Amino acid sequence: MTLSEARNSGFMLMEDFQCLYEEIQQSGIFSDSKTFTDAIAKGTIAEILEAYHRQKQESGFDLKSFVETFFVIPTAQTADYQSDPSKPLRLHLEDLWLILARSPATAQGTLIALPYDYVVPGGRFREIYYWDSYFTMLGLEVSGQYALIESMVNNFAHLIDSIGFIPNGNRTYYLGRSQPPFFALMVQLLARHKGEEVWQQYLPQLEKEYGFWMKGREELSLQYDYLSAQARTVMLPDGSVLNRYWDDVPLPRPEAYKEDVALAQQIKNQKPEDVYRHVRAAAESGWDFSSRWFKDGQNMTTIHTTDIIPVDLNCLLWYLEKCLQQTYENKGNQFLSAIYQQKATQRQGAIEKYCWNAVDGFYSDYDWKMQVIISNHTVAGAFPLFFGIASQVQATQVAEVLEKGFLRKGGLLTTLQTTHQQWDAPNGWAPLQWIAYRGLKNYGFRTLAKEIKHRWCQNNEIRYATVGKMMEKYNVEGQEKSAQGGEYPNQDGFGWTNGVYLKMITDEDDN
Numbered sequence: 001m002t003l004s005e006a007r008n009s010g011f012m013l014m015e016d017f018q019c020l021y022e023e024i025q026q027s028g029i030f031s032d033s034k035t036f037t038d039a040i041a042k043g044t045i046a047e048i049l050e051a052y053h054r055q056k057q058e059s060g061f062d063l064k065s066f067v068e069t070f071f072v073i074p075t076a077q078t079a080d081y082q083s084d085p086s087k088p089l090r091l092h093l094e095d096l097w098l099i100l101a102r103s104p105a106t107a108q109g110t111l112i113a114l115p116y117d118y119v120v121p122g123g124r125f126r127e128i129y130y131w132d133s134y135f136t137m138l139g140l141e142v143s144g145q146y147a148l149i150e151s152m153v154n155n156f157a158h159l160i161d162s163i164g165f166i167p168n169g170n171r172t173y174y175l176g177r178s179q180p181p182f183f184a185l186m187v188q189l190l191a192r193h194k195g196e197e198v199w200q201q202y203l204p205q206l207e208k209e210y211g212f213w214m215k216g217r218e219e220l221s222l223q224y225d226y227l228s229a230q231a232r233t234v235m236l237p238d239g240s241v242l243n244r245y246w247d248d249v250p251l252p253r254p255e256a257y258k259e260d261v262a263l264a265q266q267i268k269n270q271k272p273e274d275v276y277r278h279v280r281a282a283a284e285s286g287w288d289f290s291s292r293w294f295k296d297g298q299n300m301t302t303i304h305t306t307d308i309i310p311v312d313l314n315c316l317l318w319y320l321e322k323c324l325q326q327t328y329e330n331k332g333n334q335f336l337s338a339i340y341q342q343k344a345t346q347r348q349g350a351i352e353k354y355c356w357n358a359v360d361g362f363y364s365d366y367d368w369k370m371q372v373i374i375s376n377h378t379v380a381g382a383f384p385l386f387f388g389i390a391s392q393v394q395a396t397q398v399a400e401v402l403e404k405g406f407l408r409k410g411g412l413l414t415t416l417q418t419t420h421q422q423w424d425a426p427n428g429w430a431p432l433q434w435i436a437y438r439g440l441k442n443y444g445f446r447t448l449a450k451e452i453k454h455r456w457c458q459n460n461e462i463r464y465a466t467v468g469k470m471m472e473k474y475n476v477e478g479q480e481k482s483a484q485g486g487e488y489p490n491q492d493g494f495g496w497t498n499g500v501y502l503k504m505i506t507d508e509d510d511n
Helices: 003-008 014-027 033-037 045-055 063-070 089-100 130-142 146-163 183-194 197-201 203-214 217-223 254-266 272-285 311-331 334-355 379-386 392-406 430-442 446-467 495-505
Strands: 228-230 233-235 241-243
Touching: 014 033, 014 045, 014 063, 014 254, 033 254, 045 063, 089 130, 089 446, 089 495, 130 146, 130 183, 130 430, 130 495, 146 183, 146 203, 183 197, 183 203, 183 311, 197 203, 197 311, 203 311, 217 228, 217 233, 241 311, 241 334, 254 272, 311 334, 311 379, 379 392, 379 430, 392 430, 392 446, 430 446, 430 495, 446 495
Parallel strands: none
Antiparallel strands: 228 233, 233 241
16 A cells, blocks of 8 residues: 555545644644644544634634544553552563453554454554564463464554555554564464464465565666665675665654654755655664664764664564575475575675674674764674574674673663663663573573573563553663653553563573
């Protein structure tokens, strides 16, 4: 589904209400730009705009009252839920699945329909999110919620079939971008319960997912122009092709319109559409926002996301290639199996060449325009361990950097940079704790892995005892302090935190 197709289908798109939308966001009626973006119109676009232009000319016009008259304004999903801090945390999380679960969604406002049950993260996030859902599923697996896991996988398969890819979330304003490609890992999780035939069932969607991320690859080859990019693909000087994050729409994000416009106005040396593209690409990464995407490592005004080849994204695509290779081998198609094996081998070699920093002994992102490895270390450097791409020697060096540089009282830092961004110090995030924890265990670093798990889970438990909630992110520098930074307040709920906590405390290898 394209943006034009969404409009023809009757979805509410923010550009349809552009004049009204801009006035609402600039007025400060809602502290969060996403609130109105998720509103549901009570009439047609034409009717609402006609009323707006007419009433605006009248004395005593009140914009807030107008909005409340013509739109259904959403509230936080968990706003009415009161937890019982005296209840053991695991029992609280079992109860919370019922609060975060949703029945099949019908299309209304900006919401895209889903045919099966699903789980939302919580708080302001009233829809599914792609990579969040994998980590949520880890907890659902512990809770024995296999039917819900399968429903969620089926929803993502439906989105791939109907839209051509899995969007950031099931909202029309996310139709320009995806998120880190965890679909193959979701299938792998489901296969643990239902058997290997699951891979054959979802093979068409796995192929389409791969095609989405590799779109533009053929154009790169035809150009014979090394060091060039098309959409999410980049050809490097030696002819290797790796991937970057991207968004097909060079406009302000509707869910953060005011913030994006203000940023573009601050940056004088780039065209606004280029700024919006970098911002949206960072949103596709899930790390929105982080010093990881800043040229100077500190300021949002130096954002250059599309210039960066992220190590974690390319590890995820390596895994997808390996899954396709194995699935075709099991299917008896040796030709396609060999093709995907070659693709995975080539990508692994390129990750080694462009993302391994031998001087620092750590995996990092690569600036393909400047042709340099980026010195800003992030926990994304643990992804090659999670997928088994690193050698034992490399894993040993990565483990040392994680322990000495990233490990704090409450878990692992996201980056070593302290900024006002939420994906920087002093914050830690559940998905990255899990990736590092499992990656270290893969290479035998059980003591360090167990320490990370202990500190992170204790951090979760302390905050729960204090506020009765599980949070989206945590301060790992001091467990008594809240996480900092970001475009919105720290959210409670929270799907992936719940999932990782449950999976960690029940990991039999450590108990």
